[in-house]
Amino acid sequence: HAKPAGPGSYLLFDNAMTQQVMRRLNIHNELHRALDNGELQLFYQPQVCARTGALKGFEALLRWQHPRLGWVSPAEFIPIAEDSGIIVRIGEWVMRTAATQAAAWVAMGHSDFRMAVNLSVRQFAGSKLPSVVERVLQETGLAPHILELEVTESMALQSVASTLSTLHACKALGVKLSMDDFGTGYSSLAYLKRYPLNALKIDQSFVRNITQDTGDAAITRAIVAMAHSFGMSVIAEGVETKAQLAFLRELGCEEFQGYLFSRPVPAPEAIKCFAGYTDASD
Ligand code: C2E
Ligand code: MG
Ligand code: MG
Ligand code: MG
Numbered sequence: 001h002a003k004p005a006g007p008g009s010y011l012l013f014d015n016a017m018t019q020q021v022m023r024r025l026n027i028h029n030e031l032h033r034a035l036d037n038g039e040l041q042l043f044y045q046p047q048v049c050a051r052t053g054a055l056k057g058f059e060a061l062l063r064w065q066h067p068r069l070g071w072v073s074p075a076e077f078i079p080i081a082e083d084s085g086i087i088v089r090i091g092e093w094v095m096r097t098a099a100t101q102a103a104a105w106v107a108m109g110h111s112d113f114r115m116a117v118n119l120s121v122r123q124f125a126g127s128k129l130p131s132v133v134e135r136v137l138q139e140t141g142l143a144p145h146i147l148e149l150e151v152t153e154s155m156a157l158q159s160v161a162s163t164l165s166t167l168h169a170c171k172a173l174g175v176k177l178s179m180d181d182f183g184t185g186y187s188s189l190a191y192l193k194r195y196p197l198n199a200l201k202i203d204q205s206f207v208r209n210i211t212q213d214t215g216d217a218a219i220t221r222a223i224v225a226m227a228h229s230f231g232m233s234v235i236a237e238g239v240e241t242k243a244q245l246a247f248l249r250e251l252g253c254e255e256f257q258g259y260l261f262s263r264p265v266p267a268p269e270a271i272k273c274f275a276g277y278t279d280a281s282d
Contacts, residue, residue, distance in 0.1 A: 027072065027080050035090060040064050042097050043264035046273040047116075047235055047257045050249045053277040057114030057148065059257060060098040061264045062090070078120070087120040092132055094118070099140040099147060101267055106146070110274050114176060116148035124155045127162070130169035137173065144174030150201070151177060153185030164194060171196040178235070183223060193230060200227045202253070204238020211243045217251075224252045 034040055044058040064072045081087040095117050102115035123129055137144055149170060155163050167177060178199040179192075183206060202223055206216045220236075227234045236248045239258030248256065261277050 024080060027077050028084055030066065031077065031081055031086050034064055035093060039066060040093065042094065043266055044270035045257055045264035046262050047255050048261050048277050050254055050256060055113060055273050055276050056255050057116055058270060059116045060094060062094060082120050082122055085122065087122050091120055091123045095132065095136050096139065099136050099142045102146050103140045103142045113146065114148045115146055116150050116178065118150045118180065121152065121154045124158055124163060124166055129166050130173060133170055133173055133175060145176065148176040148178055150180040152180050156186060156188060156191055160191060167196055183219060197232050199233045199235055201235045201237050207236050207238045207244055211247050221251050
């Protein structure tokens with residue numbers, strides 16, 4: 001349907017592509033420096049009990065403020081970090097920083113919460129992950145049950161045997177495991193039953209239109225039923241409205257995470273979340 005483009009448009013297209021490639025290269029080159037220069041930070045987003053509005057945990061989310069580019073979204077730089085392999089170093093920094101923060105909150109008298117960190121599939125390669133987790137727990141003194149690792153379905157693209165043994169080795173350390181963005185990847189239900197997971201996180205793409213889209217509601221209902229029959233709980237991501245909240249509570253989701261309660265916030269602000277959300281749960 002587009003009109004035939006003149007030579008000028010090809011040039012424009014070329015420039016746009018070049019710019020995109022340049023930006024990618026730039027981000028790639030600067031990620032190492034970012035890590036060493038303290039440009040990376042963690043923000044924390046609360047996870048809230050569906051029944052009581054009490055705080056159940058936090059998800060730690062990476063933020064990068066680049067001196068020239070400004071805020072760079074993790075949706076942009078994580079895939080680049082994964083391609084270059086530096087995600088393994090970044091992921092270890094994330095785990096140590098989140099665990100240090102959680103241990104500080106424990107020292108302030110809070111004990112009944114989890115601290116979830118996102119794991120890249122690259123952190124699953126090899127057999128290093130359990131020893132990294134063990135070292136972080138030792139260094140920070142954090143009780144293992146407070147730390148939660150969010151894994152994704154794409155880890156199943158590795159060998160099933162090594163994925164399973166890595167998950168079980170982490171589980172044996174006492175940390176919790178959850179499956180992020182559930183329903184968006186290459187789920188094999190046959191593997192799911194063998195993964196030692198505590199929780200499934202329903203992706204926000206199902207939550208977004210849940211009150212109007214009967215298909216999304218049906219998928220969510222099925223995920224909740226399956227999770228419960230495997231003894232897992234369900235966390236709904238991306239909850240923005242009270243209507244979504246009411247619907248998801250009706251479907252039996254145990255926990256909510258989303259802008260309705262709080263955006264991801266820096267640690268000093270996240271402390272306020274320990275007070276819970278009694279007013280948002282009516
Ligand atoms: P994710 O793990 O699924 O994290 C949830 C994303 O949803 C976060 O985006 C969060 O800010 C956003 N979100 C939370 N509540 C709402 C809501 O109510 N509405 C909407 N529209 N969005 C909401 P963020 O922080 O931009 O992170 C994007 C993705 O980047 C994450 O998705 C995760 O896959 C990845 N990521 C972030 N931090 C890390 C990290 O430390 N390591 C790794 N490997 N990946 C990370
Ligand atoms: Mg996550
Ligand atoms: Mg998610
Ligand atoms: Mg996501």
